[in-house]
Every structure is written in structure tokens, then in C-alpha cells.
Amino acid sequence: MNGVEQSNGRRSAGQLENNVLAVLWAADGELTAVQINERLPGGLAVTTVLTILSRLIAKRQVQRHRQGRSYVFAPVRDEAAYTADQMFSLLDRGSDRQAVLARFVSGLSEEDERLMKDLLQDREGR
Amino acid sequence: MPLSVAVPLAVCVxxxxxxxxxxxxxVPRVAxxxxxxxxAVGAALWTGALALLAFAGLGRVRAVAALGPWSVSFLHTQDPVSTPLACAAGTVLAGCLAWAAVTAYRRxxxxxxxxxxxARLPDDRELIVVDAPRIEAFALPGRPGRVVVSTGMLRSLEPAEWEAVLAHEQAHLRHHHHAFLHVLHLAAVLCxxxxPLAREGEYAVERWADEEAAEAVGDRTLLARALARAALAGQPAHPAPAATGGPVPRRVRALLSRPPARRRTGSLLVVTLLLLLGxxxxxxxxADTRALYEQALHTYAVRHCGGHPCR
Structure with missing residues (x-):
């Protein structure tokens, strides 16, 4: 985690927004600002998280509700995600989507799979 | 001509x-x-050489020769390219061009x-999250370029790891990697x-984005872990044996070893010389073909028009 903390100061506003958005989408339910901050990579001030959240609310990517004495936040499920999902299936049907879009990962063979598992255990064991 | 036309084909091999x-x-970027x-140059050499060979056959067709007009019998005796060879070259060329056209159209x-x-997505969004369990992350070029990621991918990684994934996709967008992929793919379809160049090129492009992402998050093993985890999570229950395996473990291994060395210009020089030779x-x-046809034109003129250029 050291490397991440070092790079904290270099995160751009856009990166921070993306991170907060990712936290909200990855979570199953609604989160408070403090909960969001706990899940964000690198330590931020809660006020920073709140500023990012207000920007995302202005862009209508995040909604907030009052729950008890604090606010909880959730991602907005709007047309953008639906459109992107349509793109997924569209490109899945195209025979050569692999080359059309640079994908993060491709499939693994059984041997590769074993190798990757060993690798993750190795790293976590240290 | 046969020797000189063999040079670009040999360079392709x-x-x-x-x-x-x-x-x-x-370094991945240079690679x-x-x-x-x-x-790109290889595909052009291949297409050009096949076209020259095919033309040697086409010039012997009487109807085509009449357009010159040039002497067909002269070509039959003087052009070292045999008719079957010319026909074979023409067939291969037509096949490659047709296949390239079909692929380009489909794509x-x-x-x-x-x-x-x-274009219908809001302009101010760089990151689009799709609420779907499958493991997916890709870069969609355009203005603005976007990164699309599934909740399945986000949930299978740790927060620090998904930051590395986003950095990887952003590197694709920043350096227009889709253009590299288009050129590589089209070249492979044409020739x-x-x-093998297209395969290695795709890998080099991924490695380029990996190196950029590793630098952006300041941690090479973090990205390696994200890659391994995403690849494992994205595995279907019964993996197809070795059908698509390869690049991910290689990328992971490259990330876990030391950052790529500065530069070795020797291999660049070899490839440049090969391309120049081709x-x-x-x-x-x-030039040889042109000279041959000039002679064929002259032979025809001597035989039919008393040595003056025929009209």
C-alpha cells in the first residue's frame, strides 16, 4: 500500500471522482461519506470526499438521501449505464471485438490459472 | 524481375x-x-509484390495487350514470371483484398x-459503470474517450487495484492505442x-498501458495483482484449454520483474534496414516491369508500324 499513499498527492480531481463513483457502484447499498472514505484507496479527509460527492451530485451521477442524522449516497442508475450495457452486447456479437476495443483481460488456460493463483498467494503470504 | 520481386516477399517472411x-x-512503447x-509496411510490400506478379499475367491477355499495344509474344519469351505463378499471385492477392474489405466493412x-x-452518453463522464456481474473493463475511444467498467470487475478487486485498472484504460485512450490495433489487424488481414507482428503488437500495446498505469499508481505489483485477480475472476467455470491463454500471465510476469531497460537500438536498426531493403x-x-513493357511496346511497333509508335 506504500506506493498508493505516496501517489496520493498526485491524484487529479477526475481520478478522485472516478474512485468515489467506483466505491459507490461496488457497494451493494447506500453509503455514508465516512464509509466511502474508508473504502477509498489512500487516506483522504472526509471534507474532501464531501466536496467530490457534491460535484458528482451536480453532474447527476450520484444521489443522496437523508437517513437519520446523516446523508447516505448511492450511484444514479440512468441511461448512460444502460447505453454502455447495450454497447457491451453489441460488441460481444461482433466477431472481432477483442481487437476493436482494448480489453483489460482475456481468458486464461488451466495452466495459466494455476500460475496466477500461486502468484496471488505468494504475494499475500509475504 | 523475378529476383527483385522476391525481395519484398522475402522481407515479409x-x-x-x-x-x-x-x-x-x-521498451513497450517503442515496441x-x-x-x-x-x-503496415510489410502489408504494403506484400500487396505491391503480388500486384506486380499478377500484372505479369494480365499483360499477356490479348485484350489487355491491345490497349498498349504491346507484343504478347515478346512477353512470353522475355518475362521470367511464368503464367501459373502470375495466376497464383493474382488469386492470392484477390483473396487477401476481398477478405480485408469484408473485415473492414464488418468492423x-x-x-x-x-x-x-x-455519442448519446453525457459529455462530462469519463467513467461509465455498467451494473452487471461479468468481469469487464475496456476503453472506448472518441471525444471524450471513456472507460467502461462493470460492477462485477469493481467487486472482484480491491479499491487500490481498480484504480490501477482505470489508469490502464486511460493510458489506452491517451495514446490512441485503438489506432495501433486497427493498423495491426488490417495489416494481418491483408498479409x-x-x-505474428499483430499478436506481438497487441501485447506490446497492453504492456505500454500497463507500464503507464504502474507509474501512475506508483506500484507495479499492485497492477500485477489486479490483472491476475481480474483474469481469475473472469474465468468461466470450464475454461477452454489454452485457446486464449497467454498474454495475461506474460504481462503479470513482466510487471513483477524489473521495469524495462531504457533502450536497445540494435533491433530497431535491423527492422529499419529490413523495411528499407523491401x-x-x-x-x-x-522499374524492371516498366522496362520490360517499354521493350514489348517497342517490339510491337517494329513489327506492325515500321518502328514508329503505333497509335
């Missing part, structure tokens, strides 16, 4: 054998550039549809000999 291996000595340029249609949809060969073959 040499590129297929050596270029992927030579690229491994280079991607080298392979893409080599594949163009899918891409246009995707971009039309992307099957460029397939271009020179193609130029010579074109």
Missing part, C-alpha cells in the same frame, strides 16, 4: 520470423510503434454502431505473414 522477437528487447510500422459497422451509442526491392521490381 523475415519480418514474420524476426520482428516479434526483436521487439522484446525494446508497439516498431511492430505497427513494420506490419466498421460494429464500430459505427458503438460510436453512435457512445497473413503479418499475423522497399528498394519493390522499387526495383517496378
Amino acid at each position: 523475415l519480418l514474420a520470423v524476426t520482428a516479434p522477437r526483436l521487439s522484446r528487447a525494446l 508497439a510503434w516498431m511492430l505497427t510500422c513494420a506490419a 466498421g459497422r460494429v464500430l459505427t454502431a458503438a460510436y453512435r451509442k457512445a 497473413p505473414l503479418m499475423l 522497399l528498394a526491392g519493390l522499387g526495383q521490381a517496378t
Whole structure:
């Protein structure tokens, strides 16, 4: 985690927004600002998280509700995600989507799979 | 002509054998550039050489010769390219061109549809999250370029890891990697000999984005872990044996070893010389063909028009 903390100061506003958005989408339910901050990579001030959240609310990517004495936040499920999902299936049907879009990962063979598992255990064991 | 026209074809074969291996000595960014340029020039050499060979056959067709007009019997005795060879070259060329046209059309249609949809997305969003369990992350070029990621991917990684994934996709967008992939793919369709270059080129492009992402998050093992985890999570219950395996473990291993060394220009030089040799060969073959037809024109004129150019 050291490397991440070092790079904290270099995160751009856009990166921070993306991170907060990712936290909200990855979570199953609604989160408070403090909960969001706990899940964000690198330590931020809660006020920073709140500023990012207000920007995302202005862009209508995040909604907030009052729950008890604090606010909880959730991602907005709007047309953008639906459109992107349509793109997924569209490109899945195209025979050569692999080359059309640079994908993060491709499939693994059984041997590769074993190798990757060993690798993750190795790293976590240290 | 047969010797000179063999040079560009031989260069294509040499590129297929050596270029992927030579690229491994280079920094990923340079390797991607080298392979893409080599594949493009290689495909052009291949197409040009086949076209010259095919033309040798076409010139012997009486109806075509009448357009010159040039002497067909002169070509039959003087042109070292045999008719079967010319026919074979013509068939291969037609096949490659037709296949390239079909692929370009199909791909163009899918891409246009995707971009039309992307244009409907709000302008201020760089990151689009799709609420779906499958493991998916990709870069969608355009203005603005976007990164699409599934909740399945986000949930299978740790927060620090998904930051590395986003950095990887952003590197694709920043450096227009889709353009590299288009060129590589088209070159491989035009000239099957460029397939090894296209494969290695795709890998080099991914490595380029990996190195950028690793630098952005300041941690190489973090990205390696994200890659391994995403690849494992994305596995279907019954993996197809070794059908698509390969690049991910190689990328992970590259990330866990030391950052790529600065530069080794030797391999760049070898590939550049090969490409120049191929271009020179193609130029010579074109000049030889031209000289041959000038003689054929002259022979016809001597026989039919008393030595004056026939009208």
C-alpha cells in the first residue's frame, strides 16, 4: 500500500471522482461519506470526499438521501449505464471485438490459472 | 524481375520470423510503434509484390495487350514470371483484398454502431459503470474517450487495484492505442505473414498501458495483482484449454520483474534496414516491369508500324 499513499498527492480531481463513483457502484447499498472514505484507496479527509460527492451530485451521477442524522449516497442508475450495457452486447456479437476495443483481460488456460493463483498467494503470504 | 520481386516477399517472411522477437528487447512503447510500422509496411510490400506478379499475367491477355499495344509474344519469351505463378499471385492477392474489405466493412459497422451509442452518453463522464456481474473493463475511444467498467470487475478487486485498472484504460485512450490495433489487424488481414507482428503488437500495446498505469499508481505489483485477480475472476467455470491463454500471465510476469531497460537500438536498426531493403526491392521490381513493357511496346511497333509508335 506504500506506493498508493505516496501517489496520493498526485491524484487529479477526475481520478478522485472516478474512485468515489467506483466505491459507490461496488457497494451493494447506500453509503455514508465516512464509509466511502474508508473504502477509498489512500487516506483522504472526509471534507474532501464531501466536496467530490457534491460535484458528482451536480453532474447527476450520484444521489443522496437523508437517513437519520446523516446523508447516505448511492450511484444514479440512468441511461448512460444502460447505453454502455447495450454497447457491451453489441460488441460481444461482433466477431472481432477483442481487437476493436482494448480489453483489460482475456481468458486464461488451466495452466495459466494455476500460475496466477500461486502468484496471488505468494504475494499475500509475504 | 523475378529476383527483385522476391525481395519484398522475402522481407515479409523475415519480418514474420524476426520482428516479434526483436521487439522484446525494446521498451513497450517503442515496441508497439516498431511492430505497427513494420506490419503496415510489410502489408504494403506484400500487396505491391503480388500486384506486380499478377500484372505479369494480365499483360499477356490479348485484350489487355491491345490497349498498349504491346507484343504478347515478346512477353512470353522475355518475362521470367511464368503464367501459373502470375495466376497464383493474382488469386492470392484477390483473396487477401476481398477478405480485408469484408473485415473492414464488418468492423466498421460494429464500430459505427458503438460510436453512435457512445455519442448519446453525457459529455462530462469519463467513467461509465455498467451494473452487471461479468468481469469487464475496456476503453472506448472518441471525444471524450471513456472507460467502461462493470460492477462485477469493481467487486472482484480491491479499491487500490481498480484504480490501477482505470489508469490502464486511460493510458489506452491517451495514446490512441485503438489506432495501433486497427493498423495491426488490417495489416494481418491483408498479409497473413503479418499475423505474428499483430499478436506481438497487441501485447506490446497492453504492456505500454500497463507500464503507464504502474507509474501512475506508483506500484507495479499492485497492477500485477489486479490483472491476475481480474483474469481469475473472469474465468468461466470450464475454461477452454489454452485457446486464449497467454498474454495475461506474460504481462503479470513482466510487471513483477524489473521495469524495462531504457533502450536497445540494435533491433530497431535491423527492422529499419529490413523495411528499407523491401522497399528498394519493390522499387526495383517496378522499374524492371516498366522496362520490360517499354521493350514489348517497342517490339510491337517494329513489327506492325515500321518502328514508329503505333497509335
